[in-house]
Amino acid sequence: MTDPTWTISELAQEFSITPRTIRFYEDQGIVSPSREGRNRIYHARDRTRLKLALRGKRLGLQLSEILSLIDMYDGPGDSVAQLQHYLEVLEQHRDALKRQREDIDLTLAEISRQEKTCRALLAARSAA
Known part of the structure; x- marks a missing residue:
């Protein structure tokens, strides 16, 4: 076969x-x-x-992280060291995503403030 x-x-x-x-x-x-x-x-x-x-x-x-994880699977199997490494990669990635989310939230809040200011200025000019 x-x-x-x-x-x-x-x-x-x-x-x-x-x-x-x-x-x-x-x-x-x-x-x-x-x-x-x-x-x-x-x-x-x-x-x-x-x-x-x-x-x-x-x-x-990232590609380097993907390669590292894939290469682990070519090794002896689900060893403790492999699983610990995978867990570390996942934790690092989660932390990076959380930081990005915080940055995005701050940026969106700033955009909202700027929009509010811009709309108020437009409303004031339209009324005049």
Whole structure:
């Protein structure tokens, strides 16, 4: 029985991404398909690594963080060290997102103040 394989088009369709995105991940060393002539053949390992990369991207992780996490999965498995590292990455990312949210909230509050001032000035000029 042979292991399942996928073409670049099949993976692109499955994950709703473009073949160009998959080639980018190939350039970054995340997937490494075999070749049959000019065609790329992706194996289960490639599919799993691509899935993890896309999940990391959805979480907003940087490419270096994604690579680090994916490389952990090529190791011996769910070791304590791997899980602790993953937890640290998630905590750092959560903290960064919280800081961004605070910055966004402050910016939105300032925009609201400026809008209120601008509307009051417009109302005063319209009444005059």
